[in-house]
Amino acid sequence: MTPRAQWKGYLKFDEISCQVALYTAASTSERTSFHTVNKETGNRVKREFVDEKTGKPVERSDQVKGYEADDGHYIILEQDEIDAAVPQSDKILAVDSFVPMNAIDTVFFDKPYYLAPVDKVGAEAFALIREGMKARKTAALAHAVLFRRLRTLLIRPLDRGLAANTLNFDYQVRSAEEAFSDVPAPKTKKEMLQLATHIIDTMSGEFHPAQFEDRYEAALAELVRAKIEGRAVKRAKPRKEAKVVDLMEALRRSAEVVAKPAKKTGRKAA
Numbered sequence: 001m002t003p004r005a006q007w008k009g010y011l012k013f014d015e016i017s018c019q020v021a022l023y024t025a026a027s028t029s030e031r032t033s034f035h036t037v038n039k040e041t042g043n044r045v046k047r048e049f050v051d052e053k054t055g056k057p058v059e060r061s062d063q064v065k066g067y068e069a070d071d072g073h074y075i076i077l078e079q080d081e082i083d084a085a086v087p088q089s090d091k092i093l094a095v096d097s098f099v100p101m102n103a104i105d106t107v108f109f110d111k112p113y114y115l116a117p118v119d120k121v122g123a124e125a126f127a128l129i130r131e132g133m134k135a136r137k138t139a140a141l142a143h144a145v146l147f148r149r150l151r152t153l154l155i156r157p158l159d160r161g162l163a164a165n166t167l168n169f170d171y172q173v174r175s176a177e178e179a180f181s182d183v184p185a186p187k188t189k190k191e192m193l194q195l196a197t198h199i200i201d202t203m204s205g206e207f208h209p210a211q212f213e214d215r216y217e218a219a220l221a222e223l224v225r226a227k228i229e230g231r232a233v234k235r236a237k238p239r240k241e242a243k244v245v246d247l248m249e250a251l252r253r254s255a256e257v258v259a260k261p262a263k264k265t266g267r268k269a270a
Contacts, residue, residue, distance in 0.1 A: 007146055008118060009091035011155075013129050018122030020093065022146070022164065025112035032220040089145035093153070098138040104154055107176075108167045115155065115162035130157045195251040202258045 005021035036045045049058050065082065066074035093115075117126040133140060139156040142164075152167045219236065226233050 006113070007144075009089075009093055009144065011093045011095070011115065011126070011129065011142075013095045013140070016125050016129065017092075018125035018129070019118040020115050020122070020126065020162075021118050023114040023116065025114050025163065031217055032224060086148060087145050087150045089148075093142050093144040095140045095142045095155070097141050098133070098136070099141055099154075101137055101139050101156060103139070104167070107173050109154075110166040110168050113153075113164045113166070114158070115164050126162075130160075130162055133157050189248075192248060192251055195248075195255050199251070199254050199258055202255075 003023050006024055007022040009020065009022075010017045011020045037043060038045055049063060050056060051058055064079070065077045067077065068074055117123045129140075133155075134157045139154050142153050142155055144151060144153065146166070152169070153164045154167055155162050155164045157163075223233060225231075
């Protein structure tokens with residue numbers, strides 16, 4: 001069954017355009033979800049907004065957005081004022097430029113989507129854009145008003161369709177220099193580097209999403225089943241703390257360990 005489109009509009013590349021639909025590529029709907037309940041009664045707890053000074057509940061119709069000014073007062077913004085100020089959607093996903101596939105660092109990636117043609121009429125133009133990008137091994141930078149916000153997207157070919165990632169703006173991505181400013185820069189010994197690259201070569205493989213299990217979700221689901229069935233809840237074993245050892249010795253041990261299971265796991269031998 002075809003999923004429900006999150007957005008529909010036109011993908012425009014120069015004078016070429018086609019109607020497309022945007023679908024969510026990743027979802028959290030399958031996760032185990034919880035409600036907040038009263039431990040005493042077992043009843044679900046209701047969230048209520050109250051005035052922080054009067055303590056009285058505020059009806060939804062009286063709730064508006066406010067920006068806190070320097071003097072502590074709030075500037076009230078009505079929804080019609082916000083609607084008039086923000087860009088209006090023209091339902092066009094306009095391609096601005098084409099960039100190499102790996103030109104954008106993943107720290108700029110926000111949410112993933114799929115793009116597909118809406119009907120057979122636009123399928124030919126859609127395929128032309130997709131195959132053109134495949135031939136040049138490029139991705140497209142485009143912009144559109146999505147969900148009331150102007151967004152930049154990175155679009156790339158994927159199977160018979162296109163994958164689209166909304167991108168974080170520059171002001172949203174924190175500086176890497178701040179995070180790494182205190183990281184020391186010791187010189188790496190040649191022998192140690194050779195051992196490290198040997199381990200990496202031995203452990204090289206391919207990405208298969210199905211092989212990676214969400215252990216947290218699996219543990220939560222099992223916990224819920226056990227509670228429903230009245231079974232004893234198994235407690236997870238605590239992880240052993242990593243011991244600080246001689247780096248060269250650790251590398252040598254790792255090189256010996258990864259060499260043994262290489263044939264069983266299908267990993268490439270160094």
